[in-house]
Amino acid sequence: QQQVKQSPQSLIVQKGGISIINCAYENTAFDYFPWYQQFPGKGPALLIAIRPDVSEKKEGRFTISFNKSAKQFSLHIMDSQPGDSATYFCAAVNNTDKLIFGTGTRLQVFP
Amino acid sequence: GAGVSQTPSNKVTEKGKYVELRCDPISGHTALYWYRQSLGQGPEFLIYFQGTGAADDSGLPNDRFFAVRPEGSVSTLKIQRTERGDSAVYLCASSRGTAVSPLHFGNGTRLTVT
Numbered sequence: 001q002q003q004v005k006q007s008p009q010s011l012i013v014q015k016g017g018i019s020i021i022n023c024a025y026e027n028t029a030f031d032y033f034p035w036y037q038q039f040p041g042k043g044p045a046l047l048i049a050i051r052p053d054v055s056e057k058k059e060g061r062f063t064i065s066f067n068k069s070a071k072q073f074s075l076h077i078m079d080s081q082p083g084d085s086a087t088y089f090c091a092a093v094n095n096t097d098k099l100i101f102g103t104g105t106r107l108q109v110f111p
Numbered sequence: 112g113a114g115v116s117q118t119p120s121n122k123v124t125e126k127g128k129y130v131e132l133r134c135d136p137i138s139g140h141t142a143l144y145w146y147r148q149s150l151g152q153g154p155e156f157l158i159y160f161q162g163t164g165a166a167d168d169s170g171l172p173n174d175r176f177f178a179v180r181p182e183g184s185v186s187t188l189k190i191q192r193t194e195r196g197d198s199a200v201y202l203c204a205s206s207r208g209t210a211v212s213p214l215h216f217g218n219g220t221r222l223t224v225t
Contacts, residue, residue, distance in 0.1 A: 043202050045215075046214065097142070097166065098167055104153045
């Protein structure tokens with residue numbers, strides 16, 4: 001399958017800190033880049049998304065930065081909270097409407 | 112309204128048996144997706160329906176896997192001659208139109224093949 005590479009695999013952050021998760025892709029047919037959040041025992045839920053014609057999108061404490069030329073994008077979680085502890089997946093949608101997920105980052109935020 | 116419902120939530124079966132996994136999407140959602148998620152991995156695309164037809168089934172691993180959506184609503188994922196390697200959480204998602212619309216996921220069916 002077409003790949004979306006995600007790092008790090010796991011991340012530990014103190015409460016109030018910034019969490020940063022990075023993703024990279026190769027297929028230029030990808031034209032929509034969502035981030036999903038998953039809690040144990042639950043399905044993933046859409047967190048925030050961006051299109052490649054925008055370099056940054058911010059929603060509350062969550063920001064996506066997008067670098068089209070480098071084919072990289074990242075999620076920044078400002079003022080991280082224990083309730084943000086979850087697994088985060090970057091993803092990409094291609095021109096056939098297939099949503100491809102990254103391998104996931106397990107985030108733990110400690111008080 | 113109700114979210115995406117998947118039944119059963121857990122299924123234990125013996126190697127070689129046949130299983131069916133059901134997905135009830137959000138009412139009015141035309142697109143339906145099946146994914147498979149192994150422990151510690153991201154969801155892996157299996158198949159995508161737009162209405163009653165399979166728009167993309169390129170993720171089905173082999174011919175033991177088959178999915179239907181006969182009336183454009185409920186979908187069933189069918190696995191024949193199950194193997195231990197089929198053990199995973201099978202996730203279903205629906206959306207209003209395409210993958211650019213938010214995908215709403217169910218909580219999955221955890222399949223264990225013994």
